[in-house]
Amino acid sequence: MLRPVILLILAVVCSGVFARAAAAETPGVARSPLDLAQAVERRAGATDFKALEVFGWEAMRRNDREGLQRLYHVAWIFLNQGEFETAKTWNDRLMEGARRQGDRRYVQIARLNALTLRYDQGETAAADEMRARAAMEPDWFARIHAIRNWALVLMDRDQIGEGLKLLADADALIPGDAPYAKIARAGLWEMTGIGLMKLNDIDGATAAFGRFEIDLANPAYPRPDFDAIYNLSRLSTQLGDVEQAKRLYQTHHRLAVRANLPSLAVYDARLCAMVADAADAPRDVLECLEPFGEDLGEASFLAAQLLPARALARARTGQIAAAQRDLAQIRRHAAADRFREEGPSEIVQVEAEILFAEGRASEAYAKLREYSRAETVADARRFSAGIRQVTGDMQQKLAERRLQLDTARSNTKLQGVILTIAVIFVLSAVAALVWMWSQARSLRAARQRAEEASRSKSEFLANMSHEIRTPLNGVVAMADALSRASLAAREREMVEVIRSSAVTLERLLSDILDTAKIEAGQIVLERSVFDLGDTVRGAAALYRPRADEKGLALRVQVDPDLSDAVEGDVVRVRQVLSNLISNALKFTDAGAVTVAVDTVGEDRVRFTVSDTGCGFDDEQKSRIFTRFQQADGSITRRFGGTGLGLAISQDLVALMGGVLDCDGRPGEGADFWFEIPLIRAANPAPVLGEDADVEAEGPAFPARILLADDHPANRKVIEIMLAGLTELVVVEDGLQALAAYRQGGFDLVLMDMQMPVMDGLTATAAIRALEEEEHRERTPLIMLTANALPEHVEAGRAAGADGHLSKPITLAGLFASVAEAVATVERAKRPVAA
Numbered sequence: 021m022l023r024p025v026i027l028l029i030l031a032v033v034c035s036g037v038f039a040r041a042a043a044a045e046t047p048g049v050a051r052s053p054l055d056l057a058q059a060v061e062r063r064a065g066a067t068d069f070k071a072l073e074v075f076g077w078e079a080m081r082r083n084d085r086e087g088l089q090r091l092y093h094v095a096w097i098f099l100n101q102g103e104f105e106t107a108k109t110w111n112d113r114l115m116e117g118a119r120r121q122g123d124r125r126y127v128q129i130a131r132l133n134a135l136t137l138r139y140d141q142g143e144t145a146a147a148d149e150m151r152a153r154a155a156m157e158p159d160w161f162a163r164i165h166a167i168r169n170w171a172l173v174l175m176d177r178d179q180i181g182e183g184l185k186l187l188a189d190a191d192a193l194i195p196g197d198a199p200y201a202k203i204a205r206a207g208l209w210e211m212t213g214i215g216l217m218k219l220n221d222i223d224g225a226t227a228a229f230g231r232f233e234i235d236l237a238n239p240a241y242p243r244p245d246f247d248a249i250y251n252l253s254r255l256s257t258q259l260g261d262v263e264q265a266k267r268l269y270q271t272h273h274r275l276a277v278r279a280n281l282p283s284l285a286v287y288d289a290r291l292c293a294m295v296a297d298a299a300d301a302p303r304d305v306l307e308c309l310e311p312f313g314e315d316l317g318e319a320s321f322l323a324a325q326l327l328p329a330r331a332l333a334r335a336r337t338g339q340i341a342a343a344q345r346d347l348a349q350i351r352r353h354a355a356a357d358r359f360r361e362e363g364p365s366e367i368v369q370v371e372a373e374i375l376f377a378e379g380r381a382s383e384a385y386a387k388l389r390e391y392s393r394a395e396t397v398a399d400a401r402r403f404s405a406g407i408r409q410v411t412g413d414m415q416q417k418l419a420e421r422r423l424q425l426d427t428a429r430s431n432t433k434l435q436g437v438i439l440t441i442a443v444i445f446v447l448s449a450v451a452a453l454v455w456m457w458s459q460a461r462s463l464r465a466a467r468q469r470a471e472e473a474s475r476s477k478s479e480f481l482a483n484m485s486h487e488i489r490t491p492l493n494g495v496v497a498m499a500d501a502l503s504r505a506s507l508a509a510r511e512r513e514m515v516e517v518i519r520s521s522a523v524t525l526e527r528l529l530s531d532i533l534d535t536a537k538i539e540a541g542q543i544v545l546e547r548s549v550f551d552l553g554d555t556v557r558g559a560a561a562l563y564r565p566r567a568d569e570k571g572l573a574l575r576v577q578v579d580p581d582l583s584d585a586v587e588g589d590v591v592r593v594r595q596v597l598s599n600l601i602s603n604a605l606k607f608t609d610a611g612a613v614t615v616a617v618d619t620v621g622e623d624r625v626r627f628t629v630s631d632t633g634c635g636f637d638d639e640q641k642s643r644i645f646t647r648f649q650q651a652d653g654s655i656t657r658r659f660g661g662t663g664l665g666l667a668i669s670q671d672l673v674a675l676m677g678g679v680l681d682c683d684g685r686p687g688e689g690a691d692f693w694f695e696i697p698l699i700r701a702a703n704p705a706p707v708l709g710e711d712a713d714v715e716a717e718g719p720a721f722p723a724r725i726l727l728a729d730d731h732p733a734n735r736k737v738i739e740i741m742l743a744g745l746t747e748l749v750v751v752e753d754g755l756q757a758l759a760a761y762r763q764g765g766f767d768l769v770l771m772d773m774q775m776p777v778m779d780g781l782t783a784t785a786a787i788r789a790l791e792e793e794e795h796r797e798r799t800p801l802i803m804l805t806a807n808a809l810p811e812h813v814e815a816g817r818a819a820g821a822d823g824h825l826s827k828p829i830t831l832a833g834l835f836a837s838v839a840e841a842v843a844t845v846e847r848a849k850r851p852v853a854a
Contacts, residue, residue, distance in 0.1 A: 608633030722767035754783030
C-alpha cells in the first residue's frame with residue numbers, strides 16, 4: 021500500500037517541479053513524447069556523424085577556448101553513442117589541445133571523459149574518482165561536468181533522489197552570464213531527464229529532454245544524435261504503452277539506419293528487443309538480436325542488458341540449453357564486476373524462466389518470490405531518497421502552520437477562522453513543494469550579492485597586500501643587496517638584523533592574508549601533476565642550512581611506492597610541510613628532525629614530521645591549533661611567532677580532504693602528521709619543482725631588459741640588483757613600456773601591475789598583440805608586482821605573462837624567476853614532435 025503513495029507523491033513533486041522549471045524558462049512550450057521525437061528527428065536529420073567529425077577537424081585548427089569546447093562536444097556525442105574508440109580519439113585530441121593552450125578547464129574535462137569511458141565500458145571503480153572530482157574541482161564548468169557524471173552513477177545505483185538533488189543544487193553553481201552557461205545547464209537537464217525516466221515520470225522526463233535536446237541546444241553545433249527518442253521509447257515500454265513505444269522505436273530505427281554507426285545499430289537492436297518483450301513476443305526479441313551471433317560480437321559492450329533479454333526469450337520459446345549458456349555468461353560478467361544491472365537482479369528472473377521451461381514450476385515460483393522481494397526492496401530504496409527530501413520540507417512547513425493554528429485557537433474560538441486557517445494550512449503545505457524550486461531565482465540573486473561582498477573583500481585584501489609589500493620590497497631587497505657587499509662585522513650584523521626582521525614581517529603578512537582568504541572561502545585548490553618525492557626532499561632542503569646552524573640532523577624518508585607522480589595541490593602540500601618542518605627546527609635544540617612520507621591506503625598519503633625538541637602535554641596540545649596562540653607563554657617569549665602557521669595548515673589540510681594532528685612527549689619531542697588524498701597520475705607529465713636548478717645548462721642571462729614600474733624605490737632596487745649584469749631600460753608606466761618595446765631590442769620585460777596612464781596587464785596584452793601583428797618572436801615577460809593573490813597570478817597569465825614574481829624580492833628569487841621564464845619561452849619555440 022505504501023508504494024503507490026510514494027509513487028504518487030514523487031510523480032507530483034518531480035514532474036511538477038522539473039516541468040514547471042522547464043516551462044518557467046520557455047513559456048508556452050508543452051511537448052508530448054511523440055512531438056519531441058519529431059523535433060529531434062528534424063534536428064538529427066539535418067546533419068550526420070561525418071559532418072560532426074568535419075566540425076571537429078575544423079575545431080582543431082583553432083587555437084582558442086571555443087575550439088576546445090567544440091572538441092569536447094564532438095567527443096561527448098560519440099561517447100554517448102557508445103562509439104568508444106572514436107570518442108577516445110577525439111578526447112585525446114581535446115587533451116592535447118588543452119595542454120598545448122595551457123587551458124586547465126579542458127584538461128580536466130578530458131580527464132573526466134576518460135573516466136566516463138572507463139565506467140561506460142564496465143569499470144565501476146572509475147565512479148569513485150568521479151565523486152572526488154565532483155567534490156573538489158575548482159573550475160565551475162568542469163565541476164558541472166563532473167557532477168552530472170556522478171549524478172548518473174548515483175542513479176545507476178538507484179540513489180535517484182540523491183542524484184536529482186545533486187543536479188538541482190548544481191544549477192546554483194552556474195554563473196548566469198558566463199560563456200557556455202547554457203551548455204552547462206543543458207547537461208544538467210539531460211541527466212535530470214534520465215533520473216525522471218528512472219522514476220517512470222514520462223511527462224517530467226519529456227520536459228527535461230526537451231530542454232536538453234531543443235531549447236538549450238547550440239544551433240551552431242551539429243547534433244546528429246537522438247538519445248531522447250531511445251530513452252522515451254524505453255520508458256514507454258516500462259509503462260506498458262506499447263503503441264507509443266513502437267512509434268518511437270520506428271523513428272529511432274530510421275535515424276539509426278541513416279547514421280550507419282555500429283554502436284547505434286546495437287542500441288537500436290536493444291530497443292527493438294525491449295519493445296518486442298513489452299508486446300510479449302519472445303520470438304521477435306530473438307529476431308532483433310540474431311544479427312550479432314552467439315557471442316554478441318559488436319554488441320558485447322551491452323552484454324549486461326542484451327544477455328538477460330535473450331536468455332528470457334530463449335527460455336520462453338523452449339530453447340533451454342541456449343538460455344542456460346546465456347545465464348552462464350551473465351554470471352561470469354557479474355563475478356568480474358562488469359555487469360551493471362538496472363533494477364533487481366535479472367539473474368533470478370532468468371533462472372525462474374529456465375525452471376518453467378524445464379517443467380519445474382514450484383522451484384520457479386520460489387525463484388520468482390525471491391525476485392519479487394528483491395524488486396520490492398529496490399523500489400523502496402529507489403523512492404525513499406526522493407520522498408525523504410519531500411517529507412523533510414513538508415514537515416517543516418507543517419510545524420510552522422501547526423504553530424500558527426495553535427496561536428489562532430488561543431486568540432479566538434470562531435470556527436470560521438479555524439476553518440480558514442486549516443484551509444490555508446493545507447494549501448500552503450502543497451504549495452511549499454512548488455515554492456522550494458521557485459526559490460532558485462532568489463538564491464541566484466543572493467549568491468550574486470554574496471559574490472559582490474566577496475569581491476569587495478578580495479579588493480581590500482589585494483590593496484592591503486600591495487600597499488604593504490611595496491615599501492617592504494625596498495627593505496628586503498636592499499638588505500639582501502647589502503648582505504652581499506663587503507661590510508665590517510658590526511655593519512654586517514646590523515644588516516642581518518634588518519634582513520631577518522623583514523623576512524619575518526613578510527611571513528606575518530602572508531599568514532594574515534592566508535587567514536583572511538580562508539575565512540572568506542577564497543582559497544581555491546589547484547590540481548597539478550608533481551613528483552611527490554622531489555617535492556618533499558625540496559621542501560626539506562630549504563631548511564637544511566638552519567638545521568646545520570643548530571647542529572641538528574635533518575632526515576627525509578619517502579616510501580619507495582610513492583616514487584611515481586601524483587595529482588594534487590603541490591603549492592599547498594609544500595606550504596603545510598614547510599610549516600611543520602620550520603616549527604620542528606624552531607623547538608628543537610639537540611638531536612634530529614625526521615620527515616617521513618608513507619602510504620596509508622589507496623590514493624592516501626601520510627606526512628609525519630618528528631623532532632626531539634621540548635614537546636608538549638595534553639593540556640598544551642588543546643591550544644596548539646588555535647590562532648595567535650602557542651603551547652604556553654614562555655614558548656612565545658623564547659621562540660617567537662604569531663601562532664598562525666599551524667592553524668592555517670590545519671585549514672589547508674581540511675580543504676584538501678585530509679586531517680592534521682599531533683602527539684607530544686614533554687621534554688622528549690613531538691610528532692606532527694597529516695593525511696591527504698593524492699591520486700596517482702595515470703600519464704605523468706614532466707614537472708619542474710621549485711627546488712630545481714633553473715640555471716644549469718639554461719639560457720644566458722638577458723643582455724637587455726625593459727623595466728616598467730611607477731615607484732622610484734622599486735626601480736632603484738632593480739637597478740642596484742642588476743648593476744653590471746645587463747643593460748636596464750627603465751620606464752614609469754605601461755604606455756611608456758609599450759613605446760619602448762615597439763623600438764625593439766629587448767631580451768626580457770619586467771612589468772609592474774598597478775601603474776598610472778596604462779596598467780601592466782593592458783600593456784602586457786598590447787605587447788603580445790604587437791608581437792603577433794609584426795610577426796616578432798615572443799619576448800619573455802614577468803609580472804614583477806606587489807599583487808600576490810592567486811587571481812593576480814591568473815590575470816597576468818591570461819594577459820600573456822610568462823612568470824609572476826611577488827614583492828618583496830631577493831636577488832636569488834629574481835634570477836630564478838628570470839631563468840624559468842626564459843626557459844619557458846625557449847621550450848615553446850621548439851617544434852612539437854609529430
